Amino acid sequence: MPIYEYACDKCDHRAEMLRPMAEADKPVACESCGEPMHRLQSVFAAGGGASLNIRGDQSPPPGPGGCGPGCGCMP
Ligand SMILES: [Zn+2]
Incomplete structure (x- = not known):
């Protein structure tokens, strides 16, 4: 869900x-x-100021297959 910012005129x-x-x-x-x-x-549309998309690397989304060796959840 996107984040929207609102401002009061008054x-x-x-x-x-x-x-x-x-x-x-x-x-x-x-x-x-x-x-x-x-x-x-x-x-999101503004792009500047927010810290959400500044770094180019994106960690993979959690989910099935996201665990690797050493995680402990795999036999
Ligand atoms: Zn107000």
Whole structure:
């Protein structure tokens, strides 16, 4: 699920929320003043600042076959 960032026009409060893409544009009420917040560009699309995709190496996803020698789960 993508992370979306929202900002309040009234008090400049910001919040990051994990939401389904289908709900990305649904209004979010400000936690501070209750006014509706507008959505900022997503963290993933922005690319800068976030630490998620800075490193080029990606560790393999956990799952079947992910264990190697020395893991202890294999006979
Ligand atoms: Zn607010």
